[in-house]
Amino acid sequence: AQSVTQPDIHITVSEGASLELRCNYSYGATPYLFWYVQSPGQGLQLLLKYFSGDTLVQGIKGFEAEFKRSQSSFNLRKPSVHWSDAAEYFCAVGARTGNQFYFGTGTSLTVIP
């Protein structure tokens, strides 16, 4: 069965520090992988996506993610966090056929000055 695990429910980092949010997936084949960000009371905004090719993908707002097939992981990183990055982050897996999405449980990011 397909599943997405985000092991960290909540992370707190200092502004300017580096960030890594973890995402592990279980899927029968290589899926499409996504990271979305959700600010309080808002919809989900796509940060980045992986379909194939280069396993290091760049996204908006200075985020990047690395696909590691051997670890079934797609971790999100940012070298220097800004206060405006405080939000909920969701990793998602999209099936290669069909329209189904599978979301992780989310990681809540707090940024302290």
Added chain:
Amino acid sequence: DTEVTQTPKHLVMGMTNKKSLKCEQHMGHRAMYWYKQKAKKPPELMFVYSYEKLSINESVPSRFSPECPNSSLLNLHLHALQPEDSALYLCASSQVDMGIRAKNIQYFGAGTRLSVL
């Protein structure tokens, strides 16, 4: 333009009311989705429309009635809701799956915050 527009932004309704949520996109997407999201939880899929036909209904209670009148519009009709239905309702759209060449990025609206009293 990757915008999905949802109205209203906020809705308060009583348990005997009938109301509708509206979603609109002009990206030419032929798949549209309704999700329900509780606080601090991931979105839960409710319905999927593909080419204006309902393709997935995730065992949603009949007090939620979706409608897709054309390729740009998606409605969610609400009737006799319960307080536990209070949540953020998100609409999304994507290209329709075309097999292994599909790249089904889902674009989300800002949501309707629904409170049922």
